[in-house]
Amino acid sequence: MMRILLLVFSSILLTGCLYPNNQLTENQATNDEQLNRVQEAVDEYRETTNGLLPIETKDQNTPIFIKYPIDFQVLREKGIMGEVPSNSFAGGGKYSYVLINPEEDPKVKVVDARITQQLRTVNYQINLYRNENDFAPFGERIGNGIFSIDREKLRLKDGYTVTSPYTGQELDIVIGKGGDAKVDFRPDVYQLMEEEGIEEYEGDLRYLLAEHYPIAPAYSPAMFMENGEIILKQSE
Known part of the structure; x- marks a missing residue:
């Protein structure tokens, strides 16, 4: 019995070593098989509808x-897919399925709905403050039309960061000039560029x-x- 328990424990340790936290996050977030299945469904829909896309307006x-x-x-309805992906928000999961580059090369991606919900909470507090003060709780200017949150003005107990869906590190929530909460993904980009040996990039990172x-x-x-x-x- 003890021998069996040791083997099981060793297996758990090996699994943890083989799959670092960021890889586990990525695998859990998307489930490659489901992502590929949705991509195939989108491609089939385009072929049967002369280039139309199965997207919500x-x-x-x-x-x-x-x-x-x-x-x-x-x-x-077209009979292209049966059940929705189990990890999708529509299927009770934590991820919304979206398309990027719809006009040139439509690719299926997912959006972490937990970040959406967290930003909704922050935006609610920002709007309360703005309704009382006629302006958003802008802090230091950290970009072109982008500001930190003045935490003394907003006085949230916590919730000024979100957990990165890429690396697991904490990312700051910032404010656009329109008063809307956004996520500062710069730490993730810096890490990716260092890991991949990327020194230059043309366009939006x-x-x-x-x-x-x-x-x-x-x-x-x-x-x-x-x-x-x-x-x-500032983008949108």
């Missing part, structure tokens, strides 16, 4: 990485994250390289 001002949510009902991960960096300011430094810029 959103307002033009919707942030780009949540602007094209996949409409699973349409895919089911949010797409670099999307290129390397199945998770879209939703609710984030645009990020650009300038003189070796990542600069935040």
Whole structure:
């Protein structure tokens, strides 16, 4: 009996060594098989509808990485998909399925719904403060149209950070000039660039994250390289 217990315990330890925390997060977040299945369904839908996409209609001002949510009902009605992915928000999971680059090369990604919910809570508090003071609780300017949160003004007990869906590290919540809460993904980008040996990148660095991960960096300011430094810029 003791021999069996030791073998089981050793197996658990080996599993922990083989799959670091960030890889476990990535695997749990997307489940590659489900992600591929949705991508195949989207591609099939496009082929049978002369290029149309199975997406829900959103307002033009919707942030780009949540602007094209996949409409699973349409895919089911067409007989292309049966059950929705179990890890999707529609299936009781924690992730919303979206498309990025819809016009050029539609790719299926997921958005961490837990971050969505956390930002909703912060935005609620920001709006309460703004209704009482006629302006948002802006702190220090940290980018083009991007500010830190003045914690003395907002007086949240906690909740000023979110857990990164990429690395597991804590990321700051910041405020855009319109008074909306956003996530500062710069630490994740710096880490990715160091790991991949990337020194230069043309364009919005949010797409670099999307290129390397199945998770879209939703609710984030645009990020650009300038003189070796990542600069935040108001996007949507």
